[in-house]
Amino acid sequence: MALAEVITPEWTMGERLAKARKLAGIDQDEMAERFGKSRPTISAWESDKSQPRNMLAVVDKWSEITGVDPAWLLGFR
Numbered sequence: 001m002a003l004a005e006v007i008t009p010e011w012t013m014g015e016r017l018a019k020a021r022k023l024a025g026i027d028q029d030e031m032a033e034r035f036g037k038s039r040p041t042i043s044a045w046e047s048d049k050s051q052p053r054n055m056l057a058v059v060d061k062w063s064e065i066t067g068v069d070p071a072w073l074l075g076f077r
Contacts, residue, residue, distance in 0.1 A: 011075075013045075013048065013051070013055075013073070013074075013075065014045055014046045014047055014048035014049075015046075015048075016072065016073050016075065017045055017046050017062060017073065018046040020062060020063075020066040020068035020072075020073060021046070021062075021066060023066065023068065024065065024066035024067060024068070026065065026066065028042045028046070031065070034065055035058075035061065045058070055074075059073045
């Protein structure tokens with residue numbers, strides 16, 4: 001495959017949040033508890049049905065909990 005043909009997947013914010021959580025071995029119930037939110041709220045964020053009011057604060061905490069780079073969670077890498 002030529003370099004020009006390499007495909008880079010594009011993930012939504014919710015998909016990146018879910019991937020980070022799963023990589024850390026955390027289920028939605030545990031993530032909800034750590035955030036002080038409901039499981040349906042975490043699910044809505046991960047399915048892109050809603051976004052947190054303060055995305056940067058959520059990304060910082062998500063990164064702290066999962067160990068995933070916040071720049072990647074925001075889609076910068």
